[in-house]
Amino acid sequence: xxxxxxxxxxxxxxxxxxxxxxxxxxxxxxxxxxxxxxxxxxxxxxxxxxxxxxxxxxxxxxxxxxxxxxxxxxxxxxxxxxxxxxxxxxxxxxxxxxxxxxxxxxxxxxxxxxxxxxxxxxxxxxxxxxxxxxxxxxxxxxxxxxxxxxxxxxxxxxxxxxxxxxxxxxxxxxxxxxxxxxxxxxxxxxxxxxxxxxxxxxxxxxxxxxxxxxxxxxxxxxxxxxxxxxxxxxxxxxxxxxxxxxxxxxxxxxxxxxxxxxxxxxxxxxxxxxxxxxxxxxxxxxxxxxxxxxxxxxxxxxxxxxxxxxxxxxxxxxxxxxxxxxxxxxxxxxxxxxxxxxxxxxxxxxxxxxxxxxxxxxxxxxxxxxxxxxxxxxxxxxxxxxxxxxxxxxxxxxxxxxxxxxxxxxxxxxxxxxxxxxxxxxxxxxxxxxxxxxxxxxxxxxxxxxxxxxxxxxxxxxxxxxxxxxxxxxxxxxxxxxxxxxxxxxxxxxxxxxxxxxxxxxxxxxxxxxxxxxxxxxxxxxxxxxxxxxxxxxxxxxxxxxxxxxxxxxxxxxxxxxxxxxxxxxxxxxxxxxxxxxxxxxxxxxxxxxxxxxxxxxxxxxxxxxxxxxxxxxxxxxxxxxxxxxxxxxxxxxxxxxxxxxxxxxxxxxxxxxxxxxxxxxxxxxxxxxxxxxxxxxxxxxxxxxxxxxxxxxxxxxxxxxxxxxxxxxxxxxxxxxxxxxxxxxxxxxxxxxxxxxxxxxxxxxxxxxxxxxxxxxxxxxxxxxxxxxxxxxxxxxxxxxxxxxxxxxxxxxxxxxxxxxxxxxxxxxx
Numbered sequence: 088x089x090x091x092x093x094x095x096x097x098x099x100x101x102x103x104x105x106x107x108x109x110x111x112x113x114x115x116x117x118x119x120x121x122x123x124x125x126x127x128x129x130x131x132x133x134x135x136x137x138x139x140x141x142x143x144x145x146x147x148x149x150x151x152x153x154x155x156x157x158x159x160x161x162x163x164x165x166x167x168x169x170x171x172x173x174x175x176x177x178x179x180x181x182x183x184x185x186x187x188x189x190x191x192x193x194x195x196x197x198x199x200x201x202x203x204x205x206x207x208x209x210x211x212x213x214x215x216x217x218x219x220x221x222x223x224x225x226x227x228x229x230x231x232x233x234x235x236x237x238x239x240x241x242x243x244x245x246x247x248x249x250x251x252x253x254x255x256x257x258x259x260x261x262x263x264x265x266x267x268x269x270x271x272x273x274x275x276x277x278x279x280x281x282x283x284x285x286x287x288x289x290x291x292x293x294x295x296x297x298x299x300x301x302x303x304x305x306x307x308x309x310x311x312x313x314x315x316x317x318x319x320x321x322x323x324x325x326x327x328x329x330x331x332x333x334x335x336x337x338x339x340x341x342x343x344x345x346x347x348x349x350x351x352x353x354x355x356x357x358x359x360x361x362x363x364x365x366x367x368x369x370x371x372x373x374x375x376x377x378x379x380x381x382x383x384x385x386x387x388x389x390x391x392x393x394x395x396x397x398x399x400x401x402x403x404x405x406x407x408x409x410x411x412x413x414x415x416x417x418x419x420x421x422x423x424x425x426x427x428x429x430x431x432x433x434x435x436x437x438x439x440x441x442x443x444x445x446x447x448x449x450x451x452x453x454x455x456x457x458x459x460x461x462x463x464x465x466x467x468x469x470x471x472x473x474x475x476x477x478x479x480x481x482x483x484x485x486x487x488x489x490x491x492x493x494x495x496x497x498x499x500x501x502x503x504x505x506x507x508x509x510x511x512x513x514x515x516x517x518x519x520x521x522x523x524x525x526x527x528x529x530x531x532x533x534x535x536x537x538x539x540x541x542x543x544x545x546x547x548x549x550x551x552x553x554x555x556x557x558x559x560x561x562x563x564x565x566x567x568x569x570x571x572x573x574x575x576x577x578x579x580x581x582x583x584x585x586x587x588x589x590x591x592x593x594x595x596x597x598x599x600x601x602x603x604x605x606x607x608x609x610x611x612x613x614x615x616x617x618x619x620x621x622x623x624x625x626x627x628x629x630x631x632x633x634x635x636x637x638x639x640x641x642x643x644x645x646x647x648x649x650x651x652x653x654x655x656x657x658x659x660x661x662x663x664x665x666x667x668x669x670x671x672x673x674x675x676x677x678x679x680x681x682x683x684x685x686x687x688x689x690x691x692x693x694x695x696x697x698x699x700x701x702x703x704x705x706x707x708x709x710x711x712x713x714x715x716x717x718x719x720x721x722x723x724x725x726x727x728x729x730x731x732x733x734x735x736x737x738x739x740x741x742x743x744x745x746x747x748x749x750x751x752x753x754x755x756x757x758x759x760x761x762x763x764x765x766x767x768x769x770x771x772x773x774x775x776x777x778x779x780x781x782x783x784x785x786x787x788x789x790x791x792x793x794x795x796x797x798x799x800x801x802x803x804x805x806x807x808x809x810x811x812x813x814x815x816x817x818x819x820x821x822x823x824x825x826x827x828x829x830x831x832x833x834x835x836x837x838x839x840x841x842x843x844x845x846x847x848x849x850x851x852x853x854x855x856x857x858x859x860x861x862x863x864x865x866x867x868x869x870x871x872x873x874x875x876x877x878x879x880x881x882x883x884x885x886x887x888x889x890x891x892x893x894x895x896x897x898x899x900x901x902x
Contacts (some may be wrong), residue, residue, distance in 0.1 A: 278405030303381025504803025534863030537885025553843025566727025574755025658723030837864030
């Protein structure tokens with residue numbers, strides 16, 4: 088391994104010989120890292136490491152003892168005496184004395200990581216390392232050798248509050264909580280060329296724990312590869328340049344007007360923002376925070392108003408008001424040999440006009456401005472602005488949280504489709520309001536109630552999204568297909584495409600008669616076995632494989648395995664309420680996506696073959712003889728890849744959890760987050776489920792689990808069948824069984840009641856309304872709610888919040 092000097096000449100390699108006789112190359116970065124670990128600021132550590140490297144540059148080899156001595160001598164010469172005395176003894180840092188449990192996994196205590204987090208909160212690095220050292224000394228005095236990450240964060244925040252003030256402590260708490268945001272954070276850094284957007288994005292993102300950065304220039308370059316100059320000429324020039332294709336009649340190149348410069352720039356921005364939106368939508372779908380930086384981020388075109396419910400969007404506009412400072416940035420680029428500064432300087436007047444346009448837009452739409460003349464000051468100011476804006480949006484993230492006391496065993500009663508809208512047949516009241524549910528009303532009186540959005544305000548969730556939120560997961564983390572496949576016991580690889588499927592009935596003309604084949608239950612396993620690994624005509628067996636497993640009732644889980652497959656497809660299921668006609672034909676979401684086109688073609692081929700196999704299957708012959716609709720077709724939807732979910736935790740410690748259900752979707756999610764799954768043939772996902780058996784299993788599980796999720800689906804089935812009277816009856820049965828469990832439980836117990844979505848008894852489908860929730864038990868102060876129903880819960884102390892945060896509210900109610 089060789090280095091190059093500042094003039095590009097090749098340096099000699101210096102080897103370090105260890106006490107065992109092994110040889111390794113001298114690496115300046117490793118010396119820097121060790122010194123930072125010992126408490127030296129990076130700049131000083133780097134300077135010492137460079138000095139050591141220069142001192143041994145002419146040597147072929149040096150042993151570790153001499154190297155350690157040289158490092159100590161250079162520290163004596165280059166570091167102030169008081170700081171030198173504070174450093175640990177020479178040599179590699181000692182093994183950490185404290186183990187930190189993060190999501191239940193042991194991690195070493197990291198001085199550097201903690202100091203970086205304090206720096207992000209506004210503490211300079213020297214002071215940050217001293218505070219970390221003080222915390223480390225406190226832990227040592229208290230003989231603490233193992234603690235949860237959340238406990239470590241709380242202690243650090245308390246220390247900051249004592250020595251740096253409430254504002255810094257609040258910012259630190261918020262920065263630590265960004266990873267717990269129920270929706271992804273999208274940070275837009277806009278500004279004219281030369282205002283430092285790229286530099287700030289690289290500096291800022293890791294401090295905010297955001298590890299995806301996208302530049303609008305990159306988006307534009309990708310779009311250039313797709314659209315030729317003849318199709319979209321605006322993409323094929325720089326943002327500050329003009330051309331005849333965008334010039335209005337009468338304009339000339341001799342003296343471009345302000346109007347012409349702005350029009351040319353805005354036309355390109357509008358085109359590029361199509362690609363930017365795709366980037367943001369992908370981050371939302373994956374629940375990943377993202378920084379987007381670039382000149383094309385023009386208010387009010389961004390943030391995107393219709394995505395407000397799906398992401399936290401924060402925008403800063405960077406500006407360099409001093410004209411000479413702005414000009415010097417381009418001169419520096421020229422000297423650095425990177426992007427040539429000459430062409431920027433030639434168009435400098437145009438760039439300044441673009442900045443004026445952006446400033447006017449920012450002023451008109453209340454976008455915060457960030458002056459970037461000084462890099463370090465810009466970074467700290469940006470952190471203050473971003474954390475301030477987030478604090479307004481999600482105020483509880485920055486609040487001080489007391490050290491949690493582990494709660495008693497907790498039952499989460501997950502009543503699928505529980506909530507509703509007023510029903511005319513029930514006198515304009517909801518089934519939950521009409522039903523006689525004294526137990527739920529008691530819990531509401533003695534606990535706290537509120538409303539929760541399963542997905543986002545105004546967005547209708549499906550069962551998978553709502554169930555993911557119930558388990559504390561981002562509701563868009565998994566598509567329905569992978570959830571169904573996991574619940575059916577299929578193992579998924581990262582390249583597999585999983586879909587949810589229905590067994591359905593079509594007539595002789597190929598028209599869809601029943602999307603659920605009469606809610607078939609018997610014989611589903613035999614039909615699934617007939618379709619599993621079904622050979623596809625014209626498709627080599629080793630090219631694409633198809634696995635099929637039975638799901639809940641009429642549902643199947645289907646997995647396509649092979650190379651070059653994409654989940655960006657739409658299946659054949661037209662959904663409830665579709666006009667009469669044949670099933671849809673699977674198709675790619677983007678007709679230009681070759682992988683998606685191939686996958687849709689394979690899926691269509693499978694569905695065609697499935698109809699042939701199912702047409703005369705013995706199960707269907709028997710159904711026809713009994714006058715039942717045959718399950719002679721497969722409808723598909725919800726394609727997706729598997730992604731890792733967050734483990735269940737409490738205060739940084741892993742939760743012991745169990746889930747009782749008859750629904751494979753819910754059981755699949757539970758298994759993925761590490762919960763024990765409990766089910767039986769009698770525990771159906773329907774009105775006839777074994778309620779006594781489910782509550783008995785819950786009572787047993789509460790004796791040795793922190794959290795027990797008890798899922799029942801009867802209310803949802805009744806509403807889908809447009810039978811509000813059945814829904815009322817089911818909720819009343821559920822209430823009686825809950826009363827029995829509470830009476831029989833031998834000790835303290837905490838209870839939560841929630842639902843994954845609203846199911847409308849009059850319309851028979853899901854709705855975008857929030858769902859009522861309640862939490863009850865020791866440590867939970869009651870509010871003024873007297874009954875448990877949709878209207879009463881809206882007045883509760885929990886307020887309205889994302890359903891994903893229910894577990895946090897349940898286990899840390901004072902937070």
